[in-house]
Amino acid sequence: xxxxxxxxxxxxxxxxxxxxxxxxxxxxxxxxxxxxxxxxxxxxxxxxxxxxxxxxxxxxxxxxxxxxxxxxxxxxxxxxxxxxxxxxxxxxxxxxxxxxxxxxxxxxxxxxxxxxxxxxxxxxxxxxxxxxxxxxxxxxxxxxxxxxxxxxxxxxxxxxxxxxxxxxxxxxxxxxxxxxxxxxxxxxxxxxxxxxxxxxxxxxxxxxxxxxxxxxxxxxxxxxxxxxxxxxxxxxxxxxxxxxxxxxxxxxxxxxx
Numbered sequence: 119x120x121x122x123x124x125x126x127x128x129x130x131x132x133x134x135x136x137x138x139x140x141x142x143x144x145x146x147x148x149x150x151x152x153x154x155x156x157x158x159x160x161x162x163x164x165x166x167x168x169x170x171x172x173x174x175x176x177x178x179x180x181x182x183x184x185x186x187x188x189x190x191x192x193x194x195x196x197x198x199x200x201x202x203x204x205x206x207x208x209x210x211x212x213x214x215x216x217x218x219x220x221x222x223x224x225x226x227x228x229x230x231x232x233x234x235x236x237x238x239x240x241x242x243x244x245x246x247x248x249x250x251x252x253x254x255x256x257x258x259x260x261x262x263x264x265x266x267x268x269x270x271x272x273x274x275x276x277x278x279x280x281x282x283x284x285x286x287x288x289x290x291x292x293x294x295x296x297x298x299x300x301x302x303x304x305x306x307x308x309x310x311x312x313x314x315x316x317x318x319x320x321x322x323x324x325x326x327x328x329x330x331x332x333x334x335x336x337x338x339x340x341x342x343x344x345x346x347x348x349x350x351x352x353x354x355x356x357x358x359x360x361x362x363x364x365x366x367x368x369x370x371x372x373x374x375x
Contacts, residue, residue: 120352121334121345121348121351121352121355121363122150122151122152122153123151123152123153123154123155123333123334123363123365123374124146124151124153124154124155124334124335124336124338124344124345124348125153125154125155125157125195125197125220125266125301125333125334125335125365125366126155126157126199126222126268126301126303126333126335126336126337126338127142127154127155127156127157127335127336127337127338127344128156128157128158128159128199128337128338128339129142129156129158131156131158131173131176131177131180132158132159132339133159134159134339135158135339135340136339136340136341137340137341138180139156139180139181139184140180140183140184140187141341142154142156142338142341142344143184143187143188143192143194144341145341145342145344146192146344146345147188147191147192149344149345151192151344151345152191152192152193153192153193153195153365154192154193154194154195154344155194155195155196155197155219155220155335155365155366156177156181156194156195156196156197157197157198157199157220157222157268157335158172158177158197158198158199159198159199159201160172160198160199160200160213161200161201162200162201162202162203162205162206162209162210163206163209169209169212169213174216177196178196178217181194181196193367195219195220195365195366195367196217196218196219197218197219197220197221197222197366198213198216198218198220198221198222199222199223199224199268200213200221200222200223200224200264201224201225201226201227202224202225202226202227202254202258203223203258203261203263203264204257204258204260204261207261210263214263217368218369219366219367219368219369220265220266220333220365220366220367220369221263221264221265221369222264222265222266222267222268222301223258223259223263223264223265223266223267223268223298224258224267224268224269224272225251225254225255225258225272226272228247228250228251228254233247233251233272233273233275233276234275234276239277244273244277244281245281247273247277248271248273248277248280248281248282248283249281249283249284251272251273251283252283252284252285252286252289253285255267255270255285255289256285256288256289256292259289259292259293259296259298260292260296262292262296262298264298265298265299265366265369265371266298266299266300266301266331266333266366267293267298267299267300267301268301268303268335268337269301269303269305269315269337270300270301270303270315270316270320271315271316271317271320272315274306274311274315274317275305275306275309275311275315278311280316280317280319280320282319282320286320286323287323287327290323290324290327290329291327293324293329294327294328294329297331297371298331299331299332299333299364299366299371300316300321300324300329300331300332300333301315301332301333301334301335302314302315302316302321302332302333302334302335302351302354302355303315303335303336303337304334304335304336304337304346304347304348304350304351305336305337305343305347307346307347307350308343308346308347313350314347314350314351314354318354318357321354321357321358322357322358324358325358325360325361329361330360330361330362331362331364331371332355332361332362332363332364333363333364333365333366334348334351334355334363336348
């Protein structure tokens with residue numbers, strides 16, 4: 119199938135995003151995408167009841183203006199990416215009351231170290247990093263409450279070839295139980311990796327476990343990266359005929375037919 123939806127995109131609203139929402143929407147139209155979801159970073163903080171500095175009203179207004187300008191050719195969805203939701207339950211409850219179309223859950227940190235830090239490799243082997251990552255990922259999907267898990271085997275982005283953790287099967291089963299979709303994330307492809315996150319082996323495991331809901335995202339932080347690597351995602355989706363690619367609107371999953 120042709121992938122025409124990029125459901126993991128960061129604009130300048132995110133601290134590490136580079137381009138305004140309007141510019142990214144124009145890029146999506148030029149690349150003939152039908153759906154784009156902005157999943158701005160909301161990094162929750164330990165021992166803090168209120169949400170961090172995230173201008174939800176400004177974000178909502180910018181999305182509203184973009185919808186007015188680009189509709190009906192481009193469906194623009196309002197999302198958020200939250201790291202380690204299981205560690206910030208009170209704050210996460212407040213996020214659930216906001217009118218997001220999609221909430222992405224993610225693991226970006228192991229203890230006090232971002233997964234891409236060189237310090238981690240000085241402290242642990244690659245195998246240990248993957249194992250610790252999967253422990254946190256299992257905790258997140260067991261906690262649940264979000265719609266899709268971003269970049270399933272995230273350490274692969276920085277460490278190269280994946281190391282399969284002992285909890286993979288348990289994570290995939292818990293995702294099914296909690297109705298959490300699997301994201302195919304193409305960010306590693308533009309960084310020179312042959313496969314996205316997750317790769318073929320994990321995608322087949324997901325299908326074998328009865329997983330069906332799949333979303334697609336570039337994890338673009340600049341407009342030029344929107345939709346990049348989607349030809350690879352199309353091939354991978356074709357490997358599992360039981361998959362149901364789709365998107366979230368109003369927190370409800372809608373299958374692309």
